[in-house]
Amino acid sequence: MSGFGxxxxxRLLNMLFSLxxxxxxLFFMFRLIPGDPLSMYIDVDISIEAKEMLMKQxxxxxxxxxxYIAYMxxxxxxxxxxxxxxxxxxxxxVGDRFWSTCILMVTSLGIAFFIGIIAGTVLAWMRGTRFEVxxxxxxxxxxxxxxxxxxxxxxxxxxxxxxxxxxGGMNTPGTxxxxxxxxxxxxxxxxxxxxxxxxxGINMAATPLLVMRASMLEVIKEDFIELATARGLSKARxxxxxxxxxxxxxxxxxxxxxxxxxxxxxxxxxxxxxWPGMGREIVLAIGARDYPVAQTAFVLIGxxxxxxxxxxxxxxxxxxxxVTYN
Amino acid sequence: MNAVSEFFSVIRKDKVxxxxxxxxxxxxxxxxxxxxxxxxxxxxxxxxELGKLERxxxxxxxxxxxxxxxxxxxxSQVVMGSRVAILVGVISAVCVVFIGTNIGLIAGYYGGKVxxxxxxxxxIIYGIPxxxxxLILVAVMGPGIINIIIAIVLITWRNTARIIRSxxxxxxxxxxxxxxxxxxxxxxxxxxxxxxxxxMPLSLVYVALSMGYGIMTEASLSFLGYGDPTLPSWGxxxxxxxxxxxxxxxxxxxxxxxxxxxxxxxxxxxxxxxYEEIANPRLKER
Amino acid sequence: MTNSAILxxxxxxxxxxxxxxxxxxxxxxxxxxxxxxxxxxxxxxxCGKTTLMKALLKILPPTCHHRGGSITFDGTDITDYSYxxxxxxxxxxxxxxxxxxMNALDPAYRIGEQIVETIRIxxxxxxxxxxxxxxxxxxxxxxxxxxRLKDYPHQFSxxxxxxxxxxxxxxxxxxxxxxxxxxxxxxVVIQAQILERLKLLQExxxxxxxxxxxxxxxxxxxxxxVAVMYGGKLMEVGxxxxxxxxxxxxxxxxxxxxxxxxxxxxxxxxxxxxxxPDLIHPPTGCRFVERCPFETDKxxxxxxxxxxxxxxxxxxxxxxxxxxxxxxxxxxxxxxxKETA
Numbered sequence: 001m002s003g004f005g006x007x008x009x010x011r012l013l014n015m016l017f018s019l020x021x022x023x024x025x026l027f028f029m030f031r032l033i034p035g036d037p038l039s040m041y042i043d044v045d046i047s048i049e050a051k052e053m054l055m056k057q058x059x060x061x062x063x064x065x066x067x068y069i070a071y072m073x074x075x076x077x078x079x080x081x082x083x084x085x086x087x088x089x090x091x092x093x094v095g096d097r098f099w100s101t102c103i104l105m106v107t108s109l110g111i112a113f114f115i116g117i118i119a120g121t122v123l124a125w126m127r128g129t130r131f132e133v134x135x136x137x138x139x140x141x142x143x144x145x146x147x148x149x150x151x152x153x154x155x156x157x158x159x160x161x162x163x164x165x166x167x168g169g170m171n172t173p174g175t176x177x178x179x180x181x182x183x184x185x186x187x188x189x190x191x192x193x194x195x196x197x198x199x200x201g202i203n204m205a206a207t208p209l210l211v212m213r214a215s216m217l218e219v220i221k222e223d224f225i226e227l228a229t230a231r232g233l234s235k236a237r238x239x240x241x242x243x244x245x246x247x248x249x250x251x252x253x254x255x256x257x258x259x260x261x262x263x264x265x266x267x268x269x270x271x272x273x274x275w276p277g278m279g280r281e282i283v284l285a286i287g288a289r290d291y292p293v294a295q296t297a298f299v300l301i302g303x304x305x306x307x308x309x310x311x312x313x314x315x316x317x318x319x320x321x322x323v324t325y326n
Numbered sequence: 327m328n329a330v331s332e333f334f335s336v337i338r339k340d341k342v343x344x345x346x347x348x349x350x351x352x353x354x355x356x357x358x359x360x361x362x363x364x365x366x367x368x369x370x371x372x373x374x375e376l377g378k379l380e381r382x383x384x385x386x387x388x389x390x391x392x393x394x395x396x397x398x399x400x401x402s403q404v405v406m407g408s409r410v411a412i413l414v415g416v417i418s419a420v421c422v423v424f425i426g427t428n429i430g431l432i433a434g435y436y437g438g439k440v441x442x443x444x445x446x447x448x449x450i451i452y453g454i455p456x457x458x459x460x461l462i463l464v465a466v467m468g469p470g471i472i473n474i475i476i477a478i479v480l481i482t483w484r485n486t487a488r489i490i491r492s493x494x495x496x497x498x499x500x501x502x503x504x505x506x507x508x509x510x511x512x513x514x515x516x517x518x519x520x521x522x523x524x525x526m527p528l529s530l531v532y533v534a535l536s537m538g539y540g541i542m543t544e545a546s547l548s549f550l551g552y553g554d555p556t557l558p559s560w561g562x563x564x565x566x567x568x569x570x571x572x573x574x575x576x577x578x579x580x581x582x583x584x585x586x587x588x589x590x591x592x593x594x595x596x597x598x599x600x601y602e603e604i605a606n607p608r609l610k611e612r
Numbered sequence: 613m614t615n616s617a618i619l620x621x622x623x624x625x626x627x628x629x630x631x632x633x634x635x636x637x638x639x640x641x642x643x644x645x646x647x648x649x650x651x652x653x654x655x656x657x658x659c660g661k662t663t664l665m666k667a668l669l670k671i672l673p674p675t676c677h678h679r680g681g682s683i684t685f686d687g688t689d690i691t692d693y694s695y696x697x698x699x700x701x702x703x704x705x706x707x708x709x710x711x712x713x714m715n716a717l718d719p720a721y722r723i724g725e726q727i728v729e730t731i732r733i734x735x736x737x738x739x740x741x742x743x744x745x746x747x748x749x750x751x752x753x754x755x756x757x758x759x760r761l762k763d764y765p766h767q768f769s770x771x772x773x774x775x776x777x778x779x780x781x782x783x784x785x786x787x788x789x790x791x792x793x794x795x796x797x798x799x800v801v802i803q804a805q806i807l808e809r810l811k812l813l814q815e816x817x818x819x820x821x822x823x824x825x826x827x828x829x830x831x832x833x834x835x836x837x838v839a840v841m842y843g844g845k846l847m848e849v850g851x852x853x854x855x856x857x858x859x860x861x862x863x864x865x866x867x868x869x870x871x872x873x874x875x876x877x878x879x880x881x882x883x884x885x886x887x888x889p890d891l892i893h894p895p896t897g898c899r900f901v902e903r904c905p906f907e908t909d910k911x912x913x914x915x916x917x918x919x920x921x922x923x924x925x926x927x928x929x930x931x932x933x934x935x936x937x938x939x940x941x942x943x944x945x946x947x948x949x950k951e952t953a
Contacts, residue, residue, distance in 0.1 A: 018453035029466050144592040146542060148549050149564060149584035152573055160574045223715040229671045230710070231730045231780075232702035235695060245720045257452075264457030268546055272568070282458050283550050286465045294462060301455045309453075321764040322719060 111201025120212025143206030259308030346596030426486025434494025534598030652831030724761030850924020
């Protein structure tokens with residue numbers, strides 16, 4: 001196996017271990033809650049036998065450690081347990097939401113890094129101008145504003161007042177889909193995606209932008225930039241082909257951290273825009289004390305963060321020819 | 327507390343840091359004097375002289391920021407909300423940095439197995455989706471300001487620990503540490519007497535930056551409905567505004583608390599960054 | 613100074629703006645470079661050599677202001693050329709082997725890609741394949757296996773990077789190659805190799821070259837003309853044989869003493885005591901006055917003009933006494949006395 005493959009495998013194993021610790025932690029956290037989790041869903045008048053049957057069905061009658069072993073075994077087989085609320089496999093409920101969240105996150109991160117990299121480059125180029133100062137101020141304001149608040153303002157202005165975009169949701173209600181995938185491949189979906197993705201994207205763009213700008217300012221002092229100018233390249237070519245390319249490295253390391261933070265942003269944005277994703281599902285499930293669903297959503301979100309981390313590693317390896325993995 | 331006085335003298339020289347400091351002081355004063363500034367009880371329903379509930383009244387001279395759909399005075403809510411923000415921000419920042427600095431010191435100073443174990447834990451915590459975790463933690467332990475602070479501290483100490491550790495690793499190589507070791511100083515003494523003062527400036531940067539994290543997390547949890555039910559907070563005002571569906575018409579309900587969060591988080595960011603740039607010009611945001 | 617010069621610099625002033633005032637890095641410099649000639653530009657570090665060279669390509673940072681004088685290239689005044697206009701000159705007409713070839717190549721792209729990029733920017737009709745072949749030919753000339761064009765800069769050693777940059781500087785066969793301390797970063801054996809190769813290549817396609825260095829032996833090996841720069845001004849310009857053997861300017865005399873004799877005579881080395889002048893508040897008269905053992909009152913108040921003697925030009929008030937001063941300058945003590953005084 002190549003050095004890179006080995007490195008990635010090691011990273012993957014490390015992250016899977018993290019995920020395992022996380023799942024364990026979460027399992028015990030949920031079982032430590034005082035009161036039995038079923039009480040909310042069971043009729044007070046239910047017979048003791050019926051209640052015991054239900055407890056058995058959810059495996060809640062066994063000692064905690066046995067429950068844990070059983071849970072992990074099931075998990076390894078892809079069985080995440082039953083939702084208390086719907087009495088359906090938790091994975092089925094959450095799985096539906098996985099792609100909605102995934103698409104929202106990828107789009108938001110894409111917007112964030114696109115804006116961050118381009119604007120960071122341009123601002124570094126315009127260093128010392130009045131435009132730069134006011135832009136940086138605006139960026140800091142957006143960075144420090146709560147993302148859900150920006151979302152609320154956008155909903156009010158662009159959806160309610162101007163009616164350019166829908167108030168929320170992922171598809172126009174009443175639309176019928178033959179197949180799950182159809183939900184994502186139509187213009188109506190993009191129309192619904194735009195506002196939440198932009199909100200999340202511009203809020204997250206600040207950090208890559210500032211890092212990109214600082215990195216650009218470092219890179220343009222380098223000798224190879226001076227030589228690129230001396231070679232007779234156009235300003236744009238020097239900036240965008242040579243300076244930007246090298247300034248990207250610190251931004252790429254940021255990708256993993258930002259993806260971790262983006263998860264938080266997505267939970268809030270999904271709530272504001274009623275986006276049927278895992279973040280919103282977690283909030284609803286916790287509210288309804290439907291722990292299997294909350295747990296499942298959490299595990300999937302954790303897995304998603306891991307995927308983004310690996311992606312970040314790959315991007316970095318692609319960008320920096322100097323990286324070796326031996 | 328040499329580092330602290332140095333901190334303030336550095337900030338005073340920098341325009342950006344000064345703006346941050348003034349912003350923070352402004353909110354601190356409001357928080358301290360909140361009961362004297364707020365004209366009404368934030369949860370009290372307001373009626374006009376005809377006995378009619380002041381529902382969604384736009385800002386006027388009596389209700390500076392207008393009223394909520396329940397007829398509550400928003401200005402009083404925002405003023406009282408500054409207390410929760412400052413409290414959560416400052417306490418969580420101090421705890422985060424205290425824990426993070428000590429762990430970073432231990433990991434960096436002892437190195438080897440201790441360092442490995444600590445850094446492995448830091449890695450795991452980096453893999454935890456922060457907000458969902460905080461949400462579950464608060465839901466499990468019950469909503470309350472203490473639990474919110476615990477949730478914030480449990481996760482965010484990682485940033486400080488990692489940065490301090492790498493700083494300690496480089497300080498450890500310096501001559502004066504070697505000299506102290508040769509002269510027979512104990513590990514504890516070397517760590518806290520010789521190394522700690524050198525990482526203090528960096529720790530202070532992280533106090534300022536962590537404050538923003540704390541405030542933002544509290545606001546987010548409150549917005550999701552998991553704030554402290556007994557206290558008025560900016561996030562909770564936004565939660566009520568959002569869930570009442572009045573946000574489309576009542577801009578005055580939505581703008582002030584969000585702006586307050588923005589400015590207070592910004593103050594920490596400005597102070598932290600300006601001090602960082604002056605004290606450690608080589609450090610970059612990571 | 614003849615009209616057939618490929619490059620003509622007239623009273624050029626390039627000053628860096630700082631909070632403390634203008635740093636007069638290049639102050640009233642005039643120089644002319646004939647076709648097919650190698651010129652050595654020598655002087656201590658910080659004397660403005662590099663600034664002068666970068667001014668030719670207009671690649672100085674915006675803090676550096678042009679405050680007078682002109683640059684004429686091949687009969688055309690290029691002093692006020694815009695970035696766009698300069699693009700046609702850069703590398704195509706004047707190329708540069710920069711001081712730090714170590715970092716002169718973009719680490720993110722293959723070396724071949726960078727050379728091909730340079731070729732295709734200036735020769736639009738050349739296709740990719742032809743450009744690669746062209747680059748390969750030059751790689752062979754500088755003694756690197758053309759297969760290595762596919763390598764990234766970090767895969768090259770220091771000497772190889774230097775040679776790659778030399779290949780890149782020559783690939784368009786420009787009229788002038790500026791070699792700014794081309795060998796300082798390298799060890800002595802490779803230094804000699806590279807200089808030799810540079811000289812051979814340059815002779816082969818008949819361009820001009822400016823070698824910037826503080827090492828007189830490099831000049832002696834490769835150049836026919838030499839310009840001595842001190843504190844932002846030229847002190848002496850002339851044929852290498854004359855300037856290095858019988859310098860007319862006290863600073864050039866000092867420099868000559870500071871280096872081992874070319875003919876191998878054993879002599880104790882004399883370096884010039886003191887430090888370079890403050891270029892924000894330079895001396896009113898001659899820039900060298902603070903360190904010159906032969907200074908007079910006139911030297912303190914009046915800037916000496918360049919005057920011709922034999923085939924060289926010198927800026928010194930005591931030019932007529934040069935013969936006598938040369939004798940005196942060989943004595944180490946006269947330099948040391950100045951410092952203790």
